[in-house]
Every structure is written in C-alpha cells, then in structure tokens.
Amino acid sequence: xxxxxxxxxxxxxxxxxxxxxxxxxxGLAEMGKKVTCIDSDIGLRNLDVVxxxxxxxxxxLVDVIEGHCxxxxxxxxxxxxxxxxxxxxxxxxxxxxxxxxxxxxLCESIREEMDFILIDSPAGIEGGFKxxxxxxxxxxxxxxxxxxxxxxxxxxxxxIEAAEKGPARLILNRINPxxxxxxxxxxxxxxxxxxxxxxxxxxxxxxxVLISTNKGQPVxxxxxxxxxxxxxxxxxxxxGSEVPFLDMSQKDDFMTRLSKVFGKEG
Amino acid sequence: xxxxxxxxxxEDSADTAKERLKLVLIHDRTNLNARVLDEMKDELIExxxxxVAIDAAEVQITMKHEGREQRLICDIPxxxx
Numbered sequence: 001x002x003x004x005x006x007x008x009x010x011x012x013x014x015x016x017x018x019x020x021x022x023x024x025x026x027g028l029a030e031m032g033k034k035v036t037c038i039d040s041d042i043g044l045r046n047l048d049v050v051x052x053x054x055x056x057x058x059x060x061l062v063d064v065i066e067g068h069c070x071x072x073x074x075x076x077x078x079x080x081x082x083x084x085x086x087x088x089x090x091x092x093x094x095x096x097x098x099x100x101x102x103x104x105x106l107c108e109s110i111r112e113e114m115d116f117i118l119i120d121s122p123a124g125i126e127g128g129f130k131x132x133x134x135x136x137x138x139x140x141x142x143x144x145x146x147x148x149x150x151x152x153x154x155x156x157x158x159x160i161e162a163a164e165k166g167p168a169r170l171i172l173n174r175i176n177p178x179x180x181x182x183x184x185x186x187x188x189x190x191x192x193x194x195x196x197x198x199x200x201x202x203x204x205x206x207x208x209v210l211i212s213t214n215k216g217q218p219v220x221x222x223x224x225x226x227x228x229x230x231x232x233x234x235x236x237x238x239x240g241s242e243v244p245f246l247d248m249s250q251k252d253d254f255m256t257r258l259s260k261v262f263g264k265e266g
Numbered sequence: 267x268x269x270x271x272x273x274x275x276x277e278d279s280a281d282t283a284k285e286r287l288k289l290v291l292i293h294d295r296t297n298l299n300a301r302v303l304d305e306m307k308d309e310l311i312e313x314x315x316x317x318v319a320i321d322a323a324e325v326q327i328t329m330k331h332e333g334r335e336q337r338l339i340c341d342i343p344x345x346x347x
Contacts, residue, residue, distance in 0.1 A: 147283050147290075154291050161334070183278030190284045194291060196333040 001034070003114035005107050006238070007136035007165070011152030013123030015144045016173040019209060020231070021120040022050040023220040024140075027235025029084035030220070033115040036075060036085040038107070040132040041122035042097060045089035052079065052216020053086050062090035065102045071109055080221070095127045100134030107135035116238075125159055133160065139168040140200060145175060145186040154195055169200035171234065176205045177248040187248070201234035202245055203227050292329045296336050303327055310340065319345040 008021045018041075025037040038061065039047035048054040059074035064087070071087075078084035087106075090097065107117055121132035133139065139160045143153035153170070160168045172188050179185035188202050206227035212219040220231040226246065233243045293299050307327045314320055321343040330337045 147287055150287055151290055151294065154294060157334070158295065180280070183280050186280045186283055190280065194284065194287050196331075 001112060001115060003034075003036075003111045003117045005111070005117045005119065005135050005137045006140060007119040007121055007132050007138075008140045008142060009121035009129060009132060009156055009160070010123065010142045010149070011125060011156035012143070012149045015142050015149050016171075016203070017123075017142050018046045018050050018120050019213065019219075020140070020142050020171055020173065020203075020234075021047060021118050022218045023228075023231035024235050024238065025084060025116075025118050026051075026078075026081065026218045027220045027232050028116050028118075028238065029078065029081035030232075031235060031239065032083065033239070034083045034113065035116045035118065036087060036110060036114050037118045037120065038087045039089040039120050040098075040103070040128065041120060042089045042093050042095050042128065043091065044122065045091050047086060047120050048076075048088045049216060050213055051086055051218065053088075054216070057088050060088045060090040061106070062093050062097050064106060065098055071106065075110075095122070095131070098131050100130050103131045104135045125155060129156070129159070133163050133165055136165045139165050140171060141168045141195075141197070142171045142173055143191065143195075144173055145191055150186075150191055150194060157195060157197055167197060169198050170195060171201045171203060172199070173203045174205040175202055175248055180248065188245075199245070200237055201230055202248060203230040203234075204246070204248060292331060292336065295331075295334075296329065298329065303329075310342070314342060319347075321345055 008017050010017050021037055025035050028035045037047060039045050040061065042062065048057060053076050056076045059069040061074065063069045064071050064074045074087050075085040076088065078086070111117065119132050119136065122128035141153050141157055143149045157168050160166050170192065172191055176185055180187045188199060192199055204226045206225055208222055208225035209219050209227050212222060219225050219228040222228040230246055233246065236243045307325055310327070311320065311322045311325055315322070324343045326341040328339050330339050
C-alpha cells in the first residue's frame with residue numbers, strides 16, 4: 001500500500017475546501033479506504049470542527065514537525081470510521097512554522113500505511129498553499145460559479161501546473177439549478193470551458209451542508225441530501241469508478257414540482 | 267435559457283459573467299492588457315511597414331485560447347503593389 005496524496009485547494013477562501021476535504025475523506029473511508037486528512041491551514045484550523053473531532057485534539061501538525069510528538073500521536077481517529085484519521089493544524093502558530101520540505105517528509109512518513117492522504121489547503125497563493133501542494137501527487141480545485149471564485153481558481157490552476165502537480169480536477173460547489181435555469185448562474189459547462197480542466201464533481205447548494213457542519217457530521221453520511229450524494233460520487237470517481245454527473249435540473253424540474261403539488265413523488 | 271427575457275432585451279447575467287471572465291482570464295494568464303496590446307500593434311506596424319506596404323488602420327491583434335494555452339493572432343492586410 002502506498003497512499004495517493006491529494007491536495008484540495010481553491011485560491012479564494014470560503015468556497016468549500018474544508019467541506020470538500022471532510023466529505024471526500026469520509027466518503028473514501030466509507031468505501032473501506034484508509035484515509036488521513038491533514039489540515040494545513042495553520043492559525044485558521046477548521047477541518048476538526050467540520051469532522052466533529054475538535055474535542056479530541058492533543059497534538060497538531062506543528063507538534064509533529066517540531067518533534068514534540070510522534071506522527072501517530074497527532075493522528076486523531078474518527079468517531080465513525082476506524083480507518084479515518086485527522087492531523088489538525090496548529091491554531092496558535094503562523095503559516096511559516098512549516099516548510100514545504102517538512103510537509104513532504106510528514107506525508108512520506110505515513111504514505112505506506114494509508115490509501116489516501118488528503119491535504120486541506122489554506123486560501124491564498126503564498127506560503128500556506130506552497131506547503132499544501134508540495135507533497136501532492138494530484139490536486140483538486142474547488143470553486144463556486146461566481147466571477148471572483150472562478151478567476152482565483154484559474155490562478156491556482158496555473159500555479160498547480162507550474163509546480164508540476166497537474167492536471168488539476170475541478171469540483172464546482174454551490175450550484176443553484178433554479179438560478180441556472182433563469183440564466184443567472186454559470187453552469188458547469190461554462191466554468192469548465194473558461195478554466196479548461198476536467199470536472200471531478202458538481203455539488204448543489206444544499207442546506208443540509210450547513211446543518212451537517214452544525215453537528216460535526218459530514219453531509220456525505222446523509223443519504224437524503226443531494227450534496228451528500230454528490231460527494232459520494234466524487235469519492236467514487238477518485239477511486240476510478242465511472243459515475244455519471246448529477247442532473248442539476250432534476251430537483252427543480254417543472255414536472256417534479258407539479259407532481260409534488262399533487263402529492264406524488266416526481 | 268430564459269429565452270423570453272432575451273426577446274425582451276434583457277441579457278442573462280450568467281452570459282455577462284462568462285464574457286467578462288473570458289477577458290479577465292486572458293489578461294491574468296498573460297500579463298497583457300489592452301494598453302500593451304496597442305503598443306505591440308503600433309510597433310508591429312512600424313517594423314512591417316519598413317518592408318511592405320500595409321493597411322495600418324485594419325491591423326488587428328487578438329488573443330485566442332486553446333485549452334489553457336494562449337495564442338496571439340495578428341491580422342495584417344498587405345496593400346497591393
């Protein structure tokens with residue numbers, strides 16, 4: 001066994017990197033894969049709360065790198081899956097407490113025990129991103145269908161290629177089918193044409209995501225949520241399965257709504 | 267998409283976003299803005315005019331992209347002898 005190391009990044013903040021990392025991690029673990037998620041957003045850690053593991057933190061990423069503990073002491077085992085681990089970021093340190101070479105060494109030290117190592121990158125294009133991308137075998141770019149998120153995604157795709165970690169694959173997050181239908185939101189095809197990269201998944205805007213985050217239970221575990229389904233599909237595609245993309249028009253389809261009015265499921 | 271709005275003369279904001287982004291991304295990827303393109307055009311006209319008569323007013327320089335690769339396209343009409 002030797003893990004694939006995948007960095008999840010975006011350029012712009014707030015597009016759903018941490019949500020994507022948590023859900024892909026849980027999705028892969030649910031498929032029986034051995035997964036470690038690393039939060040590399042030093043000073044602004046959040047992967048712990050999204051995964052609901054914030055009360056179990058003893059050691060963090062910087063503790064490992066500075067030799068205060070062994071790497072497996074900083075690996076928090078998930079509550080739900082014994083094959084899922086989190087290495088949290090340090091909260092009271094700065095981004096430059098870690099170097100790209102140290103990140104590579106850390107990942108290599110656990111590569112043999114894992115199937116996947118997912119690195120949640122901080123926003124931005126500076127040191128934090130460079131630390132996150134250094135150990136990567138592949139990269140996933142998360143973006144939203146708005147002009148600033150797509151522009152920043154394009155910047156980061158260029159940097160991923162320059163670092164020879166490409167070609168990156170895209171997760172388009174927070175798609176609103178109703179707005180697309182009105183012509184007020186770019187659809188996946190538009191964004192893919194602009195960015196010229198391959199699509200890994202499309203995730204609908206879904207209030208279950210916030211509800212899940214409130215509880216610390218990633219939405220991928222919710223069988224009723226369409227965002228959860230999207231993340232299960234993404235995890236399956238990462239393992240090489242060919243899963244068709246979700247039909248974003250399905251939910252708000254006129255006939256579906258009509259039949260709901262008449263009490264039938266569409 | 268929302269065709270009846272187009273008939274009423276209202277453009278979809280998604281199309282506007284896409285068109286704006288197309289231009290922004292070309293500039294972001296290449297560091298070429300409209301001013302630099304104009305300067306290049308003037309310099310090209312000067313160099314080429316030394317060797318052949320061209321219709322300077324009709325010279326066009328544009329940026330095209332294929333995938334993530336950018337290409338400068340220059341259209342220079344040559345005047346008949």
